[in-house]
Structures are given as structure tokens and as C-alpha cells.
Amino acid sequence: MKQSTFKADVLPYVLLLPTFIILIVFLFYPALETFRLSLFTVHPFTGAERFAGLYNFKNIFSNTEYMHSFGISFIFTVAVVLLGLAFSMMIALLLNERIKGMKYYRSFLIWPYALSPAIAGALFNFLFNPANGIIGYFTGFRTWLTQGSTAFLIIILAAVWKNLGYNIVFYLTALRNVPRDALEAASIDGAGPLRRFFSITFAFLSPTTFFLLVMNTTYAYFSSFGLIDVLTEGGPARSTNLLIYQLYRDFFVNSKTGYAAAESLVLFLLVVGITVLQFQTTEKKVHYQ
Amino acid sequence: MKRIVILLLVVTMLVPALFAAGKEEVKAIEVDANAPVTIDFWHAMSGTRIELIQGIVDEFMKENPNITVNVQYTGSYNDTLNKVKSAVKAGNAPQVFHSYEIGTLGLINSGIITPVDDAAKEFNLPINWDDFFTPVQSYYKYQGKHYSMPFNSSTPLIYYNKTMFKKAGLDPENPPKTYADIRNAAVALQKAGIKTPVTWNLHSWYFEQMICLQDAPFANNDNGRGAELPTKVLINGEAGKKVLDWWVGMEKDGLFLDVGPGWSNHRAAFVSGEVAMVMSSSSDVNLLTKGLKEKGWEMGTGYIPRPEGAKGGVAIGGGSLWMTNTGTPEQQLAAIKLIEYISSDEPQIKWHKGTGYFPVRKTAMDKLKAEGWFNENPNYLTAFNQLLDSPETLNTAGALLGVFPEARSIIQAAIQECYAGKPVQQALDESAAKINAAITEWNSVIKQ
Incomplete structure (x- = not known):
């Protein structure tokens, strides 16, 4: 049997070309341009540029409010990732049972992922807004979104809920790959359900968990804008003013292009840094089949 | 000697050029006022107000059959301003756009706009500012010049x-x-x-x-x-x-x-x-x-x-209409005609009744009073009176x-x-x- 082959000198490049054109136009060029602009001050209307060296970086790092956003973004991310993974793993385990109507339960639990963050924000606004929120009506406590600590909590909850579907889909798929015979063998050996979960199921889930850890970290840093804009606008008193929201305000409202560029470079490096760190530390504990 | 001759020559050539440049600024630009022309108008009023503005512009186009206006709702004031900024950089800015009052100083210094007073003078379409309510027109007046046309005013x-x-x-x-x-x-x-x-x-x-x-x-x-x-x-x-x-x-x-x-x-x-x-x-x-x-x-x-x-x-809030300094003279002429039309009595009365923003002109107000509009809707009068009771100061x-x-x-x-x-x-x-x-x-x- 002769295997059909392609000449490897031109064709691969031709096939890659469309992808690269799109990547260059919509990703690499804008990213490089952003990094370049972080070294300039930019006129808010004409776009005239003046080289400023590290001026923008000095300013953002000497700004206590920016450092505050830095801190709360980190707390937010840790909370969203931990709660998000824990809840979705538990729900996925339940959804893996064989009971009647499971198809429907699965669909219902996955659909929040199909919502845009702004719509998710609007739903939480129906529940918690101080004028006529449903939860406020039933609990008599109406300052959910107008008190710093509770507002922060609700943003976390909303972000976790919004991403549940994504995580559950991945966990469900991973659970299909846990071999039944291994679980059976363990129970014959006398392992209880907890032991079986931690020693076997969890080990098989660990590659997925690691993947979701990376994805959720990125999600928490970059995708919370819509929720915050709808629910709190960064308030009360900046308690939900995460890095990504400050970045939006600096570019789109305050017209500080140089600042915004510097902030996006910082955010980019931060997330890349965390991801590299995760690969170097956590991945060692991952069990690949 | 030779040098002096050259110098003299240069000066004699320069001086008329200088005067010519000076003259051109005073002289109204010659444009064909009836040539067909298309302009863009971006505004920031959502909901039922989109229809209302479209209706006003349709009336304007009926009166000026050679002018076509593409009206577009471009999101909030802030979104509109951002879109205008990028459009200017990309070279396809609208001729007329709508901005909030707090954007005024930024736009005055932006280098992307033509002050309405300049356009009015250039095309010999004077605006009777005395007919505008003082607080309304004084908000948009900076260093003695009106930069934009009051449109939707509120307090x-x-x-x-x-x-x-x-x-x-x-x-x-x-x-x-x-x-x-x-x-x-x-x-x-x-x-x-x-x-x-x-x-x-x-x-x-x-x-x-x-x-x-x-x-x-x-x-x-x-x-x-x-x-x-x-x-x-x-x-x-x-x-x-x-x-x-x-x-x-x-x-x-x-x-x-x-x-x-x-x-x-x-x-x-x-x-x-x-x-x-x-x-x-x-x-x-x-x-x-x-x-x-x-x-x-x-x-x-x-x-x-x-x-x-x-x-x-009180000081007024709301928005005004701005002209960008882009486009042909014909488009600029159409733009100034459009914003002068929108600030005239009939459109302002229509706008007031549809929204609650008050009309910016005294004559429009008089017509509303004569109609008995405020007897039926006394609450509409409060904002006016509050404004007219305000002293005129820089503050x-x-x-x-x-x-x-x-x-x-x-x-x-x-x-x-x-x-x-x-x-x-x-x-x-x-x-x-x-x-x-x-x-x-x-x-x-x-x-x-």
C-alpha cells in the first residue's frame, strides 16, 4: 500500500495563510500597537502621540486606586476559580447519575453559558437591585449592591454562575472517561465512596481540572466587565472596580489611551505570568492517562 | 545691493499673499447651495426618541430636497463620542453629531470641530442667539463664541x-x-x-x-x-x-x-x-x-x-449638536442648515412634547403658551421657570x-x-x- 503524500514545501503555508491573516489583522497587530502606545501619551481627539517612556507605567503603579484594583482582582479571581471549579465538579457528578429526565437537567444547568455577561448582569440586577430587587423584597435586606462587601460577593456569584455551564460540559466529558472497572475494583477492595472519589475519580479528572483552572483564571481577569458595568459600575466606592473595568473606563470614558495601553500590557503580562506559574507548579500534580 | 533687491522682491511677493489670505477668511465661501449632497448625522437618543428625531429630519429633507441626511443612533453620548473620534481618525466622520454638555471643553480643544458661529458666518446664515434662552445659549458660548447648537436641554x-x-x-x-x-x-x-x-x-x-x-x-x-x-x-x-x-x-x-x-x-x-x-x-x-x-x-x-x-x-444639562471640520463645503453648508433647522420653533415644540426636554427658543415657548399647552401640563413649566429664575453668572x-x-x-x-x-x-x-x-x-x- 502506498500512502498518499503532499509536497511539504508550499501547501502547508498556503493552508495556514487564512488563519494567519486573521490572527495578524485582529490579534497580533492590535496587540503590538497597544504595547507600543503604552510608551506614549496620546491626544484624546486627534490621536497625536508623544513619546513618554515609562511615564504611564510609573503613574499607574504609584496610583493607590490602581493597586487596590490589582488586589481585589486577585481575590476575585481566586474566589471565582475555586468556587467555580468546586460547584461545577459537584454538579457534574450529580449530572453523571442515571436518572429520569437527566437530559433536561443537563440542558438547564448548562444554559447560563449561552448568556452574554450583560444579560447575566441584568438577571442578577432583577434579583438584587436596591429599588425593587426580588431578593431584597423577600429578605428585607436591600443594600446588596450598595454595600461594598456584599456587592463584591454578588459579582463573584454572578461570575461563577455565568461560567458554570462551560465547566460542567468539560467535567461531564471527563467523567465519561473514568473507567468503571477501576471503581468496581476499588469498592471490592473495600474503599468507601469518598475514598473512591478522591483516589480514582479525582485523579482522572485532574487534567480537565488543570485545563479549567487556566481557562477560569483568564475568564475571571478578562470577562467580568459586562457584569460589573450592569450591576455596580465599579462601585460602591470602587469596591468592585476590577482591573478590566478600570481599563475600560480609562480608555472609553476618560480617553487616556496611553494609560489604558499600559494597563492592558500589565494585565496581559499578569495573566501570562499566572498561567506559566500554573504550568510549572500545578501541572506536576496532574495525572495524564 | 543685489541682496536688497532680492529682499525687496520677496517682500513685494509676500505682502499681497498675506492680504489675500486675510481676505479669504472674511469672504463667504461660494458653494452651489442646490447641488445634491449627502451628510451623516449621529445622535445619542434611544427608544421612542429615535423615531422622533427621524421625523424631524424627514421634515428637513422635505424642505431641502437636494440634501439627504443619514440619521443614525450611535449609542450613549459616550459611545457616540468614541465613534466620532475613531471615525475622524479613519477619515469618515459624520458632518453632524450629538454630544453631552460635559464634553464641551474637550470638543472645543479637540481640533476636530467647526464652531457653529464660524460656519454660520461663512455661509451667511446668521443665528439669532437673542431668541435662545440665556442660560441655554450661554452654556455653549466660550470666549464669546458659540461652538455648538443647543438641542436637548434639561435641568x-x-x-x-x-x-x-x-x-x-x-x-x-x-x-x-x-x-x-x-x-x-x-x-x-x-x-x-x-x-x-x-x-x-x-x-x-x-x-x-x-x-x-x-x-x-x-x-x-x-x-x-x-x-x-x-x-x-x-x-x-x-x-x-x-x-x-x-x-x-x-x-x-x-x-x-x-x-x-x-x-x-x-x-x-x-x-x-x-x-x-x-x-x-x-x-x-x-x-x-x-x-x-x-x-x-x-x-x-x-x-x-x-x-x-x-x-x-441651575445650569442646563443635556446635549447639543456639533459640526465636524470634515467634508466638502457643500456638506458643511447642509450641516449648518440641518442644525439650524433642528433648533427652530416647530421641531423644538415637537421635541418638547415628545420628551419633556424644553424648547431652547423663546418664540417656541410663546407658541406653546398660546396653545394653552402648559395649562394642561403644568409640570412641564416647572423646569422652565426654574431656569428663568436663575441669575446669569459664570457659575x-x-x-x-x-x-x-x-x-x-x-x-x-x-x-x-x-x-x-x-x-x-x-x-x-x-x-x-x-x-x-x-x-x-x-x-x-x-x-x-
Whole structure:
């Protein structure tokens, strides 16, 4: 049997070309341009540029409010990732049972992922807004979104809920790959359900968990804008003013292009840094089949 | 000798050129006023107002059959401004766009606009500014020149539920006028069973207006209207402190419901009867009157409150229409015709009836009065009277500031800090310092 082959000198490049054109136009060029602009001050209307060296970086790092956003973004991310993974793993385990109507339960639990963050924000606004929120009506406590600590909590909850579907889909798929015979063998050996979960199921889930850890970290840093804009606008008193929201305000409202560029470079490096760190530390504990 | 001859030659060649250049500026540009031309008009009014504006522009096109106007709703004021900025850079800017009042100083210094007074002179289409209400036209006048055309103007008002006022033993025909009045009314309403009787949304606009009401400046250099750009804000003086002491004090005493930012929560609280008094834009008259009527309640309106004895007045808010300095002379001519048409009587009357924004012209107002419109809708008159009762000073003309959007979010955060317990003076001092830093930065960037 002769295997059909392609000449490897031109064709691969031709096939890659469309992808690269799109990547260059919509990703690499804008990213490089952003990094370049972080070294300039930019006129808010004409776009005239003046080289400023590290001026923008000095300013953002000497700004206590920016450092505050830095801190709360980190707390937010840790909370969203931990709660998000824990809840979705538990729900996925339940959804893996064989009971009647499971198809429907699965669909219902996955659909929040199909919502845009702004719509998710609007739903939480129906529940918690101080004028006529449903939860406020039933609990008599109406300052959910107008008190710093509770507002922060609700943003976390909303972000976790919004991403549940994504995580559950991945966990469900991973659970299909846990071999039944291994679980059976363990129970014959006398392992209880907890032991079986931690020693076997969890080990098989660990590659997925690691993947979701990376994805959720990125999600928490970059995708919370819509929720915050709808629910709190960064308030009360900046308690939900995460890095990504400050970045939006600096570019789109305050017209500080140089600042915004510097902030996006910082955010980019931060997330890349965390991801590299995760690969170097956590991945060692991952069990690949 | 040779050198002198050359020098003389150069001078004789230069001098006429100079004069010619000078002449050209005075002379009206020759354009074919009847040539077919298309212009773009971007505005920031959503909902039913999109149809309303389209209707006004359709009338304009009927009167000027050679002009085609593409009207587009381009999102909020802020979105519209951002779209205009990128369009200018990309070379496809609209000829006319709509901006909020706080964008004024930025746009004046932007280098992307043509002042309406210049365009009016260039095309010999003079605008009778005397027919505009003084506070309206003086807001958009900077250093003696009008830069944009007033379009949708509003002021804040107090709205109150007359039915609930009666129940609480208050005089429903006599709205509260001072800080003490509001507070006393709130206490009485609370006794009558309304848990938190007052609210308004978290917005720096009210704070700014209540500084105007005390005839105090918001920014230095003639409230931002002087020959030099403003360099700092004056919000942490006596006037600013008085406003927040009273405002935050009511919140702390449980009389004021904190509904957060945005424009829907306080409206919802008022319409559902959660609260009996709100402050909101005069352009909400339509909406709130209807809302209360559905519940069988009567609504009253009053001037926004001031500390006892304060002598200032309100400044206008809302938006105006700007011309970009792009496009052919024919397009510029069409643009100035369009914005002059929109500010004329008939469109302004239509606009007023449809929204509650008040007409910007005296003649439009007279026509409305003659029609008996205000006898049927007395609440529409309150905003007017409030404006006309305002003295004309640099303070009540309204502050101009390049960093106004940023200043507003800093002030709003400060108010929330006060709700959470920070002393008013400290919060104001800190936010003034932050705004001043932003101003310094802006002033240096805008001149580059």
C-alpha cells in the first residue's frame, strides 16, 4: 500500500495563510500597537502621540486606586476559580447519575453559558437591585449592591454562575472517561465512596481540572466587565472596580489611551505570568492517562 | 545691493499673499447651495426618541430636497463620542453629531470641530442667539463664541407624590424648597409609613447643580470659561460640603434610599411608591407622570432644593449638536442648515412634547403658551421657570472641564465613601486632589 503524500514545501503555508491573516489583522497587530502606545501619551481627539517612556507605567503603579484594583482582582479571581471549579465538579457528578429526565437537567444547568455577561448582569440586577430587587423584597435586606462587601460577593456569584455551564460540559466529558472497572475494583477492595472519589475519580479528572483552572483564571481577569458595568459600575466606592473595568473606563470614558495601553500590557503580562506559574507548579500534580 | 533687491522682491511677493489670505477668511465661501449632497448625522437618543428625531429630519429633507441626511443612533453620548473620534481618525466622520454638555471643553480643544458661529458666518446664515434662552445659549458660548447648537436641554427637578403628601399631612401644592424643607417632609412621610421617603440616583450632576444653586464656582479660571484652561476644581469648599452634609446626612438617618448609579432604579422606586420624592432630569416628566397616573396618584414638581438663603440658580444639562471640520463645503453648508433647522420653533415644540426636554427658543415657548399647552401640563413649566429664575453668572452658566467624565466618577465614588462613613470634608479633599491630577495631565496632553 502506498500512502498518499503532499509536497511539504508550499501547501502547508498556503493552508495556514487564512488563519494567519486573521490572527495578524485582529490579534497580533492590535496587540503590538497597544504595547507600543503604552510608551506614549496620546491626544484624546486627534490621536497625536508623544513619546513618554515609562511615564504611564510609573503613574499607574504609584496610583493607590490602581493597586487596590490589582488586589481585589486577585481575590476575585481566586474566589471565582475555586468556587467555580468546586460547584461545577459537584454538579457534574450529580449530572453523571442515571436518572429520569437527566437530559433536561443537563440542558438547564448548562444554559447560563449561552448568556452574554450583560444579560447575566441584568438577571442578577432583577434579583438584587436596591429599588425593587426580588431578593431584597423577600429578605428585607436591600443594600446588596450598595454595600461594598456584599456587592463584591454578588459579582463573584454572578461570575461563577455565568461560567458554570462551560465547566460542567468539560467535567461531564471527563467523567465519561473514568473507567468503571477501576471503581468496581476499588469498592471490592473495600474503599468507601469518598475514598473512591478522591483516589480514582479525582485523579482522572485532574487534567480537565488543570485545563479549567487556566481557562477560569483568564475568564475571571478578562470577562467580568459586562457584569460589573450592569450591576455596580465599579462601585460602591470602587469596591468592585476590577482591573478590566478600570481599563475600560480609562480608555472609553476618560480617553487616556496611553494609560489604558499600559494597563492592558500589565494585565496581559499578569495573566501570562499566572498561567506559566500554573504550568510549572500545578501541572506536576496532574495525572495524564 | 543685489541682496536688497532680492529682499525687496520677496517682500513685494509676500505682502499681497498675506492680504489675500486675510481676505479669504472674511469672504463667504461660494458653494452651489442646490447641488445634491449627502451628510451623516449621529445622535445619542434611544427608544421612542429615535423615531422622533427621524421625523424631524424627514421634515428637513422635505424642505431641502437636494440634501439627504443619514440619521443614525450611535449609542450613549459616550459611545457616540468614541465613534466620532475613531471615525475622524479613519477619515469618515459624520458632518453632524450629538454630544453631552460635559464634553464641551474637550470638543472645543479637540481640533476636530467647526464652531457653529464660524460656519454660520461663512455661509451667511446668521443665528439669532437673542431668541435662545440665556442660560441655554450661554452654556455653549466660550470666549464669546458659540461652538455648538443647543438641542436637548434639561435641568434636574424634584418630583413628589401629591397623594402621599396629603396622607402625611403635608401641603401638596407647596413643594419643599430648601434642604430643611426636604428633610422635614421626609420625616413627616416616614411617620406616615413610607420607610425611606426620598431618593435619587447616584449622579454627580445633582452635586454640580447644587453648587451652582449656591452661586459658587465648580472649577477655577472663571469656572473653566476663562482665557486659560481650568487647572483645578473647587468642590471641596463651603458649598460642596453643605451639599454633601445634607445629602449624606439624610442617607445616614434612613430618610434617603441609596439606589446606586444608573437611571432606572430611582424611577422604579418612585413609580412603585417605595419613595414619595425623587430628584431626576426634567426630561423624565412624561415618564413619571404616566407612571404615577397608572397607580391613581397625582404628581407634583418643584425646583431642586437649596440651603436657606442661597442665591444661585441651575445650569442646563443635556446635549447639543456639533459640526465636524470634515467634508466638502457643500456638506458643511447642509450641516449648518440641518442644525439650524433642528433648533427652530416647530421641531423644538415637537421635541418638547415628545420628551419633556424644553424648547431652547423663546418664540417656541410663546407658541406653546398660546396653545394653552402648559395649562394642561403644568409640570412641564416647572423646569422652565426654574431656569428663568436663575441669575446669569459664570457659575450658573455651568462649569467647563476637559476631564468632566472622569471627575464625575471620582465624585460619585466619594459620595459612596461618605455613605460608608468617611467624613465629608476628607472625601471631598481627596477627590479634588485626584481630579486636579487628572486635569494637569489632560492640559498637558491636549496641548501636544
